[in-house]
Amino acid sequence: MNLENWQIQLRKGLLDIVVLNLLNHGSSHGYEMVQKMKRIEGLQIREGNIYPVLARLETDGLVASYSQPSVDGPPRKYFELTQTGKRALEDMNKHWELIIASIEAIRKGAGL
Amino acid sequence: MNAQYRHSQPGYLSIVISLILIAFSGFIYLLGGLAAAIPMFLICLFILVFSYKLTVEIKEGFLKFWFGPGLFWKTIPLEQIAYCQPFKGVFGGWGIRYVFDGWLYNVSGFKAVTVVLKSGKKIHIGTDQPELLIEAINSAAHGAATEVSSMWAEVKADYLKRVEQALSANRHPRSFEILADVSSHLDSRFAELKPQEQTWENFQKITTEMGPPAEYAELVGDARSPDQKGVSAGFVIALIMILAAVAAGMVFLPKLLKKDDSNLSKQVIVNDPNLIGKWQTVDFVDDINNYKPGEKRWTGDFFLKQLIFYENGQTSGPWLWTKEEIIHPGDKTAAHYYIREMNGSTYLFFEWMSGDVTIRGMKPKFYVLQKVSQSTNEGEDQNANYPK
Numbered sequence: 001m002n003l004e005n006w007q008i009q010l011r012k013g014l015l016d017i018v019v020l021n022l023l024n025h026g027s028s029h030g031y032e033m034v035q036k037m038k039r040i041e042g043l044q045i046r047e048g049n050i051y052p053v054l055a056r057l058e059t060d061g062l063v064a065s066y067s068q069p070s071v072d073g074p075p076r077k078y079f080e081l082t083q084t085g086k087r088a089l090e091d092m093n094k095h096w097e098l099i100i101a102s103i104e105a106i107r108k109g110a111g112l
Numbered sequence: 113m114n115a116q117y118r119h120s121q122p123g124y125l126s127i128v129i130s131l132i133l134i135a136f137s138g139f140i141y142l143l144g145g146l147a148a149a150i151p152m153f154l155i156c157l158f159i160l161v162f163s164y165k166l167t168v169e170i171k172e173g174f175l176k177f178w179f180g181p182g183l184f185w186k187t188i189p190l191e192q193i194a195y196c197q198p199f200k201g202v203f204g205g206w207g208i209r210y211v212f213d214g215w216l217y218n219v220s221g222f223k224a225v226t227v228v229l230k231s232g233k234k235i236h237i238g239t240d241q242p243e244l245l246i247e248a249i250n251s252a253a254h255g256a257a258t259e260v261s262s263m264w265a266e267v268k269a270d271y272l273k274r275v276e277q278a279l280s281a282n283r284h285p286r287s288f289e290i291l292a293d294v295s296s297h298l299d300s301r302f303a304e305l306k307p308q309e310q311t312w313e314n315f316q317k318i319t320t321e322m323g324p325p326a327e328y329a330e331l332v333g334d335a336r337s338p339d340q341k342g343v344s345a346g347f348v349i350a351l352i353m354i355l356a357a358v359a360a361g362m363v364f365l366p367k368l369l370k371k372d373d374s375n376l377s378k379q380v381i382v383n384d385p386n387l388i389g390k391w392q393t394v395d396f397v398d399d400i401n402n403y404k405p406g407e408k409r410w411t412g413d414f415f416l417k418q419l420i421f422y423e424n425g426q427t428s429g430p431w432l433w434t435k436e437e438i439i440h441p442g443d444k445t446a447a448h449y450y451i452r453e454m455n456g457s458t459y460l461f462f463e464w465m466s467g468d469v470t471i472r473g474m475k476p477k478f479y480v481l482q483k484v485s486q487s488t489n490e491g492e493d494q495n496a497n498y499p500k
Contacts, residue, residue: 012331030293031300046323047301048275051293052332055286067200074197077293 011045015053017096018043020081020089023063027080030054054079062088115171117248121240123163123219126206130160163206166219166238168245170252175227177217177237184208186217192229196249198292199224199236211236223288225249243272243291260310267315268298271322278325284332294322381425382435386451389488390420391460391481403480405455416462416479422488438462445470458483 022033030050037043037050057063062085067075081089133156141149161180168177175193178185201212206219218224218238225242227235227249239245247265272295279287301318302310396410397403420428432439438447447463460481468474 012327015331031297034297046321046327047297048294048322049327049331051290051297052279052284052328052330054293055284055290056332059284059286074195074296077296 011043012049015045015049016057017089017092019050019053019057020062020085020092023079023081024086024089027078029076029078031076033079057085061085115169116252117170117245118167119239119241119245120165120167121218121220121238122165123206125220126159126163130156130163134160163219166217168237168239170248175249175252179217179219186235188227188229188235190249190253192231193249193253194228194230195253196225196227196246198242198246198288198295199226206238242288243276243295244269246295263312264302264310264315267312267319268295268302271298271319271325274325275328278329279332282329282332286332290328290332294328298322380434383423384433384435386458387421387433387435387449387460388423388486389483390485391418392484393417393419393479394459394482395480396464397478397480398475400450400452400461400478403454403459403461403478405457405459414479416464416481419462419481420488440465443470447476 018037019033022028022036028036034045034047034050037045054063054065058065058079061082063079064082065077065079068078070076134153137149137153137156140152162183164180166177166179168175170176170190173190175188175190176185199216202222208215208217210216214226214234214236216224216236216238218236221238221240223240223242224236224238225245227237229235237245247269251261251265272291275294276287276291279290284290298318302315305314393414393416395403395408396414402409416429418428419431421433422428425432425434427433427438430440430442432441433449436448438449439445440447443465445465447465449463450461452459452461460483462479462481463469463476464479465476469476
């Protein structure tokens with residue numbers, strides 16, 4: 001098994017919940033979010049991956065975007081969570097905790 | 113001096129619609145003559161010539177764009193341009209119009225770039241290659257490109273092109289925004305490089321770290337709703353125009369092809385003694401052979417209740433008659449009639465020339481009338497519902 005491939009696929013699968021949780025702490029633009037993720041061990045993604053995810057989340061109504069003037073060039077595009085996004089994130093975080101607990105249980109052999 | 117950038121976007125939709133309308137002006141010519149058709153033809157021709165393409169050129173310190181062969185053009189000195197960015201908004205149609213915060217010029221599609229002048233004024237230019245145009249305008253507006261910036265522009269354009277190709281398979285409505293965001297991200301990465309780091313290898317490293325273009329398509333998914341799949345706005349508009357043209361043809365062609373019956377009322381009367389007299393409607397059938405005496409198939413009211421055929425070729429209704437034909441001078445129709453003897457009674461089968469027959473070309477149905485009197489004088493005509 002190629003561990004690196006598995007890690008990449010896992011990170012890509014978790015991108016939605018990662019991006020929504022990042023935005024739960026405040027508005028941000030794509031470049032800034034990528035920089036934050038680069039600093040978190042295990043969450044380093046291919047930088048371009050964030051944009052299709054943000055586009056999809058915006059299409060689904062979970063995030064909204066707006067432009068803000070930038071001092072060093074064209075306006076930056078900021079993203080923020082919508083109310084729908086906040087509700088979805090609550091559900092996703094609950095499910096995430098359930099998955100972690102379940103995997104831990106399997107790892108420890110509980111209930112098997 | 114060669115242009116730094118030059119590209120013409122074809123206006124496919126306007127070409128198709130203009131050609132359909134030009135063809136339609138041919139119909140108008142057949143119906144209403146040359147005087148009626150010429151204005152429409154000229155308008156359509158003007159639209160076609162005006163909007164069949166939009167050319168954008170950067171040359172000798174100016175950004176210039178024009179419609180068609182150059183009927184309308186606009187020139188902007190590059191020194192007046194602050195920067196160029198993707199158009200953020202939604203629009204449809206084509207032509208010149210004011211949208212949101214500036215004038216928009218386009219001939220096709222839903223993509224445009226926004227040129228922001230140093231005065232704050234914005235001009236939106238439609239294009240089918242927004243990234244390349246933005247790059248070209250920004251490079252030209254910010255001075256002559258250095259060798260390094262040209263190299264970066266090449267690497268960036270190549271990456272964006274590959275991402276655009278990957279996303280085109282999904283036809284995601286936000287593909288254009290993704291490309292703009294990726295372009296902005298790449299610019300930020302380039303801006304972080306110190307002069308000594310601005311090398312081909314580092315440029316390649318940046319695009320490698322951005323990830324393979326195929327992953328964009330994989331991650332964005334297919335956001336089209338089922339009713340959007342495979343159907344573009346242009347296709348729908350073109351389809352509506354074609355259907356309208358076909359419908360117009362269905363309405364007007366039968367009239368054009370119909371023989372000129374204007375002299376019907378002047379036709380010489382050929383006598384038919386069997387027809388003269390008073391007739392009473394008894395049924396309305398699809399076919400003569402479907403009628404059986406005493407069995408009424410039509411369940412509704414009869415529009416034509418009774419009819420008297422006089423010796424002089426007149427009738428109690430709006431029709432005239434001659435042997436084998438019943439003529440409506442107003443509608444310019446000539447219907448056949450057939451007289452049959454059945455069970456000791458005489459029946460008249462009168463072809464009913466309704467709109468289904470004259471306009472839609474359907475097979476005529478038949479009013480069945482039973483002869484109630486040879487005389488044309490007795491009683492008054494009680495049929496008050498003859499078509500006018």
